[in-house]
Amino acid sequence: DAKTTQPPSMDCAEGRAANLPCNHSTISGNEYVYWYRQIHSQGPQYIIHGLKNNETNEMASLIITEDRKSSTLILPHATLRDTAVYYCIVRVVGGSSNTGKLIFGQGTTLQVKP
Amino acid sequence: ETGVTQTPRHLVMGMTNKKSLKCEQHLGHNAMYWYKQSAKKPLELMFVYNFKEQTENNSVPSRFSPECPNSSHLFLHLHTLQPEDSALYLCASSLSLFRLVDYNEQFFGPGTRLTVL
Numbered sequence: 450d451a452k453t454t455q456p457p458s459m460d461c462a463e464g465r466a467a468n469l470p471c472n473h474s475t476i477s478g479n480e481y482v483y484w485y486r487q488i489h490s491q492g493p494q495y496i497i498h499g500l501k502n503n504e505t506n507e508m509a510s511l512i513i514t515e516d517r518k519s520s521t522l523i524l525p526h527a528t529l530r531d532t533a534v535y536y537c538i539v540r541v542v543g544g545s546s547n548t549g550k551l552i553f554g555q556g557t558t559l560q561v562k563p
Numbered sequence: 564e565t566g567v568t569q570t571p572r573h574l575v576m577g578m579t580n581k582k583s584l585k586c587e588q589h590l591g592h593n594a595m596y597w598y599k600q601s602a603k604k605p606l607e608l609m610f611v612y613n614f615k616e617q618t619e620n621n622s623v624p625s626r627f628s629p630e631c632p633n634s635s636h637l638f639l640h641l642h643t644l645q646p647e648d649s650a651l652y653l654c655a656s657s658l659s660l661f662r663l664v665d666y667n668e669q670f671f672g673p674g675t676r677l678t679v680l
Contacts, residue, residue, distance in 0.1 A: 483668075492565070492653050492671030493606070550619070551669060553606040 453537045458558045461531075467524040469557050471537030474518040479541050482513060483551070484522050486533040493536065493553075496522065527561045534558050566590040567672035569654050575678045578644060584675045586637040586654030593659040595637040596669065597629060600651040612637060613660040644679045651676050 454472040461467040473482065484496040497504055497511045499520075504511045510523040524531055536556040567588045576582050588595065597609040611619035612631040626648075628640040637654055655669040 490651075490674075490676075492567075492655070492674050493669075494565070494671065495668040498668070550608055550611070551606075552608075555605055 453539055453554055455535075455537050455554065455557045457555060458560070460560050460562055461524075461527045463529060463561055463563050464526055467527040467531065467559055467561070469522040469524075469535050469537075469559065470519065471522070472519045473537070473539045476517050476539050477541070480539045481541075482511065482517075482520050483538045483540060484509070484511065485536045485538065485551075485553075486531075487536070487556070488530075488533040496535075527559075529561050529563065532559060532561045565670045565672065567654060567656055567670050569652075569672035569675050571675060572673065573676045573678075575680065576641070576644065577680050578646070580644075581640070581642040583641065584639040584652055584654075584677075586639075586672055588635055588637075588654075588656040588670070588672075590656060590670060592656035592670070593634045594657045595631060595634070596655040596657075597637065597639055598653040598655065598671075600653060600674070601647075602650070606653065609639075611660070618660060641677075644677075646679050649677055649679045 481498050481500050483498040485493040486496055487493040497506055497509050499511045499513055501513055501517055513520045534556040536553050538551055570585045574582060594613045596611050598606045599609055600606045608621050609623045610629045615631050615634060626643050630638040651674045653674045654672040657669045
């Protein structure tokens, strides 16, 4: 699976949009971009995933660049409860090469401040 | 609530003890996973099971012994652990492996905080 690069930490004011970047310059054509987050002392929580089109769900939006070498997770109105470590992961999905493996990096620690 | 439960939530054990961690999922999934999260380190995949068969052992020492009696339950048997094995142990489940669809998110349990004295 491709390696990702994320800033180690970011701050965001409560109520403002949080934009978390991720670089995945070696991503392959059959690899998806996944985002998970881990609130302190809890298990990771799935947020969103995408292949090449922008995606939106009730939690966040995912913007993937046209060349797919980077992406941004957007939390439109951050709250204090969004303070967590956010992980960007790229992985193959489907077919015989899908081992289910999620390779977690260090992620970005997002601190939402009042 | 993610539909994945883990017991106990906290465990303190000596190096000569034998204990087991339990994971149960109520999501109808067929793939289950054990991860280890040590302090200041990323999550590390330990084992993967698909339809009760182990498909991956990520070079885990034999003092950790997994068991998957059915698709809903996963155990991690612990014996003669070392203090450096102290960590948060996370269980996860997903629909199954090798699916020809683009949707296979993993649902994680809350974890068991293990301390080895």
